[in-house]
Amino acid sequence: MPSCLHDDKGNAVVKLNNLTIDAEQEKIVNSLTETILPKTDTPGAAELGINLFVFKMIDDCAGKEQQADFITGLNKFADEAKQKMGKPFVDGTDKQRVAFVSSVEKLGKDKNYKDDGKLMAFYQMVKGQTVFGYTTSKYFMTKQVVYELVPGRYNAMYPASKATV
Amino acid sequence: MANLNIDSVKERTFDAIIIGSGISGGWAAKEFTGKGLKTLVLERGRDVKHLKDYPTTNLYPWEFPHHGVVPDAIQKANPVVNRCYAFGEDAMHFFVKDAEHPYVQEKPFDWIRGYQTGGKSLLWARQTQRWSNFDFEGPARDGFAVDWPIRYEDIAPWYSYVEKFAGISGNRDGLAELPDGEFLPPFPLNAVETYFSNHLKKNYKNRHVISARCAHLSKPNQIHLDQGRGQCQERTLCQRGCPFGGYFSSNSSTIPWALKTGLCTLRPHSVVESIIYDDKKGKATGVRVIDANTKEAIEYYAPVIFVNAAALNSNLILLNSKSQRFPNGLGNDSGTLGKYIAFHNYSAHMNAEYDGAKEWTTDGRNPAGGGYIPRFRNVYKQETNFLRGYAAGLYAYRGHKQSSDGIGQELKDNLARKELGGWSVGSHMMGETIPKESNFVTLDNSLKDPWGIPQLRISVDYDDNDEKMKKDYIEQMTEMFTSAGFTNIQTFTDHRAPGLDIHEMGGVRMGKDPKTSMLDKWHRLHSCPNVYVTDGASMTSTSCQNPSLTYMAFTARAVDHAVSELKKGNV
Numbered sequence: 001m002p003s004c005l006h007d008d009k010g011n012a013v014v015k016l017n018n019l020t021i022d023a024e025q026e027k028i029v030n031s032l033t034e035t036i037l038p039k040t041d042t043p044g045a046a047e048l049g050i051n052l053f054v055f056k057m058i059d060d061c062a063g064k065e066q067q068a069d070f071i072t073g074l075n076k077f078a079d080e081a082k083q084k085m086g087k088p089f090v091d092g093t094d095k096q097r098v099a100f101v102s103s104v105e106k107l108g109k110d111k112n113y114k115d116d117g118k119l120m121a122f123y124q125m126v127k128g129q130t131v132f133g134y135t136t137s138k139y140f141m142t143k144q145v146v147y148e149l150v151p152g153r154y155n156a157m158y159p160a161s162k163a164t165v
Numbered sequence: 166m167a168n169l170n171i172d173s174v175k176e177r178t179f180d181a182i183i184i185g186s187g188i189s190g191g192w193a194a195k196e197f198t199g200k201g202l203k204t205l206v207l208e209r210g211r212d213v214k215h216l217k218d219y220p221t222t223n224l225y226p227w228e229f230p231h232h233g234v235v236p237d238a239i240q241k242a243n244p245v246v247n248r249c250y251a252f253g254e255d256a257m258h259f260f261v262k263d264a265e266h267p268y269v270q271e272k273p274f275d276w277i278r279g280y281q282t283g284g285k286s287l288l289w290a291r292q293t294q295r296w297s298n299f300d301f302e303g304p305a306r307d308g309f310a311v312d313w314p315i316r317y318e319d320i321a322p323w324y325s326y327v328e329k330f331a332g333i334s335g336n337r338d339g340l341a342e343l344p345d346g347e348f349l350p351p352f353p354l355n356a357v358e359t360y361f362s363n364h365l366k367k368n369y370k371n372r373h374v375i376s377a378r379c380a381h382l383s384k385p386n387q388i389h390l391d392q393g394r395g396q397c398q399e400r401t402l403c404q405r406g407c408p409f410g411g412y413f414s415s416n417s418s419t420i421p422w423a424l425k426t427g428l429c430t431l432r433p434h435s436v437v438e439s440i441i442y443d444d445k446k447g448k449a450t451g452v453r454v455i456d457a458n459t460k461e462a463i464e465y466y467a468p469v470i471f472v473n474a475a476a477l478n479s480n481l482i483l484l485n486s487k488s489q490r491f492p493n494g495l496g497n498d499s500g501t502l503g504k505y506i507a508f509h510n511y512s513a514h515m516n517a518e519y520d521g522a523k524e525w526t527t528d529g530r531n532p533a534g535g536g537y538i539p540r541f542r543n544v545y546k547q548e549t550n551f552l553r554g555y556a557a558g559l560y561a562y563r564g565h566k567q568s569s570d571g572i573g574q575e576l577k578d579n580l581a582r583k584e585l586g587g588w589s590v591g592s593h594m595m596g597e598t599i600p601k602e603s604n605f606v607t608l609d610n611s612l613k614d615p616w617g618i619p620q621l622r623i624s625v626d627y628d629d630n631d632e633k634m635k636k637d638y639i640e641q642m643t644e645m646f647t648s649a650g651f652t653n654i655q656t657f658t659d660h661r662a663p664g665l666d667i668h669e670m671g672g673v674r675m676g677k678d679p680k681t682s683m684l685d686k687w688h689r690l691h692s693c694p695n696v697y698v699t700d701g702a703s704m705t706s707t708s709c710q711n712p713s714l715t716y717m718a719f720t721a722r723a724v725d726h727a728v729s730e731l732k733k734g735n736v
Contacts, residue, residue, distance in 0.1 A: 036572045053232075060236040101572055131569045135580055136232040141225065144581045145565070149225060151399045151529040156353040158528035160585055 005055055014052050016059045018067060024090075025074055029054065029126060031090045032077075035097045036130050043139055045130060053133035054126055066125065073122025077104075080119060174466065179205040179430070181727070182452055182467040184437045184482065187284025189700040189716040190473035191415025192327065194423035194431075196724035197471075202731075204423065205430045205465055207454060209474075210280030212433040213259075213287065215393075215416045219406030221255045229254045248665055249277045251288055256404040259287050269609050271624035273662035276477065276669075282433060283416035284475060285667065288404050291380045291412050292711040293333050294537070294556075295324050295344045299544050300708035303597075307543075307552050310505060310600045311676040313705045314686035317344065323718035331413040331717065332389050334533065335378030343375070343539040343710075350383045351376035352533035356525035357561035357588045362536065364649045372541045372645070374559050377533040380413035380714075392418050401530045412532070434458050436616045440470060440495050440696060442488040448736075449495070449696045455616040468736050469695050469727050472673075473720070476701030477506075477606060480672040481621045483683075483698075484608050496690030499680055502673060504605045506623075507707045509668040510555070510596030510631045513638050513658045517651035519561065519588040526563045526585055535560025538592075540709050542637065551633035555596035556709045557642065563588045590651055594638040597709040598663075599630055600671050625663045668712055670704035688723040695736045699723045 003021045004012035021029075033045035033054055045051050058070050081089035084103070085096045092100070104123050107113050115121055134140055141147040180202035183193045190206060197204040212218070226232050233254045240247045243263045252260055261278040268276055279285040298317040305312040321344070328347040335348040354362060354376055362374035381397040382389050389395075394410030394417055403412050410417035423429040434457040441464065443450045451466035472479045480503050486495035494502045535558065542554030566586045568579045604626065608619035639656045646654050663669070676682020679691035682705070688697045699720040701712060730736045 036576065038573055040574050040577065042577065057231060057234070060238075061231055061234050063237050063241070098573060105572055127569070127572075131576075131580065132232065136226040138225065138227045140580075141227065145567075145583070147226065148529075149223065149400065149402075153529040154352055154399045154531045155528035156355040156358075156531070158526050160524050160526045163526045163528070163583075163585055 002059075005052060014055065016055065018064075019055070019059045019071070021055070025071075025078075027090045028074060028078055031097065032101065032123075032126055033130050035094075035101045036127055037134055038094075042143075045134070048134065048137050048139055050130055050133045050137070054129040057129045057133070058125060062125065066121075069118040069121040070125055073118035073120070073125075076117035076119040077122055177464060178466040179203050180467060180731070181205070181469045181471065182207065182465055183471045183473055184452065185209075185284065185473035185475060185478075185700070186282045186415055186420060186431065187279070187473065187475055187700070188286040188289070188415060188713050189720045190471070191283065191286065191419035191423075192717050192720040193471045193473055193699065193724055194429055195419040196721050197728070198423040198426040198428040200724070200728045201428065202728065203428050205432065205467065206420075206423070207435040207437055207452065207465070208282050208284075208431065208433045209436045209457060210282070210284075210433065212431065213281040213283055213406070213416055215406070215410065215421060216408060219408065220258070222402070222405045222408050224255065245275050246277060248275055248661070249667070251404045253404075255402070256288065259404070259406075266614055267612070268620050269612060269622040271622055272626045274623040274625050275662045275664035276623065277664065277667045278475070278478075282420060282431065283414050286414040286713075287406055287416060289414075289667075289713060290534075290711065291403065291532075292534075292537070293328075293331075293335075293378050293380050293714040294539070294710040295346055296320070296708055296710055296715055297342050297344050299342050299540075300706070300710070303553060303708065304706045307547065309552065310706050311674070311678065311681050314675050314677045314682075319686070320715070320718050320722065323722040324714065327714070327717040327721050329386075330388060331380050331418065332382045332385065332394075333378055333714070334376075334381050334383040336376050338373065338375045340373060340375070340539060342371075342541075342544050346378070348378070349381075349386070352379070352381070352383060352531050354536050355527050355531075355561055356522040357519050357590060358536045358559060360519075360522055361559060361561070361590070361645075361649055365645065368648060369541075369645070371544065372538065374536040374538055377535060377537040377558070379533045381532045382411055392422060394418065397532055399530045399532055401532050403532070436618070437474065437482050438462070438616070438618055439486040440472070440482060442486060442491060442495060442693065444489045447490075449693055455618070457616065460616065469697070469731060471720075471724070471727075472696065472698040472702070473700045476669045476672065476704075477621060477623070479698055479700055479702035480606050481608070481618070483673060484606075485618060491693070495696065496683055496693045498692050499682060501681060501683055503607055504602050504672065505600035505674055506604045506606060506625050506669065506671045507598045507600040507704070508625065508663045508670065509666040509707060509709065510598055510627065510634060511593060511666045512627075512631075512661050513635045513656065514591065514593035515639070515642055515646070515654065515656045517590045517646050517654040519590055519649075519651050521650065522588060534558065540597075542641075549633075549637060551630045551637065552599060553597040553630075553634070554709060555594045555634055555638050557595065557638065558591070558593045560592075561588050561590045590646070592642055594635065595666075595709050595711075596631065596634045596638065597707050599628070600674070600706060601628070606672060623664075625669070627663065668701070668707070670701040670707050670712060673698045673702040674705045675703050676705060687726045688719060697723050697727060
């Protein structure tokens with residue numbers, strides 16, 4: 001049975017069509033997206049609803065095989081985190097979570113890494129969709145790198161010195 | 166047939182019937198109504214009205230449920246149309262889904278279709294180049310297909326005629342192989358496109374990069390404002406339908422123009438089953454339509470019929486129009502109907518980088534897409550081990566040094582970096598293919614579509630000429646890129662099926678001889694001259710220009726002829 005996602009009060013807010021996620025798994029992904037994209041002096045993943053977007057994209061736009069890898073990799077991620085941090089990922093301090101996710105990020109650059117447990121497949125799906133959701137969010141496209149729906153111009157020869165977006 | 170009483174027949178009788186409302190059908194509608202004829206336009210899909218029926222046109226990326234990505238279930242259910250570059254979450258409602266209109270692929274063929282008012286004119290890439298006599302004389306010079314029954318001089322005034330109304334932006338480049346037209350101001354080349362253009366001028370004979378000519382109102386004239394269209398706003402979201410009417414489509418231009426006359430009846434949901442041929446009268450008298458919703462059969466009558474159903478569907482209709490006189494399809498005395506299908510070879514592209522022109526970038530977006538390299542191979546004489554040649558797209562762009570490295574604040578900073586990166590350069594080939602008898606469509610003997618019409622069997626493939634041409638494109642472009650100082654040159658060839666170019670042509674080819682062709686120089690069926698075919702089906706050869714502008718000119722010219730024949734009482 002596909003699951004529902006919950007808000008911070010535990011209310012079901014998004015119904016999934018394909019993925020079956022338990023409350024623990026949901027919290028891990030939420031926490032991971034917030035670790036990748038934390039609230040700083042600018043909004044983070046939770047505030048922008050990126051965690052929900054990640055689930056929606058994996059649920060609707062990933063294939064069955066990727067979805068299976070997502071679940072397998074999520075469990076592997078949870079196990080590894082617990083082992084490295086000595087406690088569940090979601091119970092770690094910010095510092096512990098950042099350290100663990102940074103190590104995963106670094107591992108992703110290692111060409112010899114064998115992703116037998118699908119940890120990296122899971123991580124890269126979450127990171128990829130977090131980045132995609134963020135860079136196509138209203139916040140990012142109006143406050144960070146402004147997207148113009150109606151440019152009304154094409155300057156083919158534009159001085160690089162004047163280029164500010 | 167219900168209601169065969171006289172009044173009903175009268176209500177279903179027009180001066181002209183046009184099958185299809187796409188880029189050529191829309192022109193037929195405008196021309197017939199402009200000349201005072203009561204005209205019926207049959208559209209197999211739903212009605213899509215300009216502005217009103219563009220539901221996604223003003224949406225920001227974040228307003229789409231998946232920010233533009235097509236959900237997996239839709240992708241998996243539509244392997245064919247999903248391969249089309251424009252099939253995104255913002256425009257997928259304008260494409261025919263695979264299951265909606267089945268066909269048989271004897272060989273892989275990606276048949277991309279748009280069933281609605283305006284057809285694929287809503288979705289096209291809007292590139293518009295004239296043919297020259299190097300193209301019209303090609304088959305005769307190089308000994309393939311049959312000689313075109315027309316030359317550039319026949320069609321040049323009609324190019325001018327349609328260009329003025331549609332609105333084509335471009336430069337007067339003065340090239341014999343790509344005649345100039347009636348142009349609105351061009352979208353200029355950027356710094357690196359200009360650099361490459363100059364490089365070719367200096368180092369090669371007859372190789373040029375010009376501003377891509379396209380059907381965008383860079384600066385509208387009164388005739389465009391009269392259509393209710395305005396200046397292109399450089400959104401480059403054209404596939405959603407343009408709220409400004411900035412690019413030419415039947416929806417924004419010819420269809421509303423025709424409807425405004427009060428002489429045009431547009432009937433959506435009308436799948437044409439066949440053209441009715443009266444064996445006694447010795448001519449076509451009308452068309453038989455299946456209502457797409459009710460499945461009811463209805464007949465409409467007119468002294469002249471234009472077939473503009475898009476290339477392969479025009480073939481299908483003629484193949485399915487059988488009579489005592491024409492047991493193998495309407496006008497098919499030659500046996501060539503459905504044969505000599507050709508297309509454009511888009512199966513190679515390349516990327517590179519350029520470490521120069523650092524003082525320049527661009528601002529805004531270019532709806533023309535960049536530069537265009539007209540065909541330079543075998544133009545004046547045969548000079549390679551393959552026939553004909555290719556045009557190429559050429560575009561340069563400069564982005565920011567964005568990256569998705571890291572996590573946390575570092576990631577946020579990397580994603581928002583505004584520092585300019587280097588220039589990237591891209592190109593893709595657009596090759597002419599040679600029409601052959603072995604590339605054909607037929608009707609399936611048993612399989613029917615949802616309207617009870619035989620399914621089309623498509624048997625079209627590449628050949629050795631295409632492979633050699635592809636190799637030459639890669640060699641020549643690599644050499645030109647290298648000598649221009651471009652680096653990190655990457656070449657890509659793909660195994661895309663024919664059809665994905667969306668430039669399928671032929672099957673009802675023009676020619677001088679009724680024994681070897683279907684249409685005469687006015688686009689009339691040789692043996693049933695009150696039926697005209699003026700869309701891609703009529704193409705004797707394909708050249709390598711984007712074909713839509715030529716269909717528009719063909720159509721306006723053919724309507725002019727049809728109306729003069731009607732007036733003379735010859736039809």
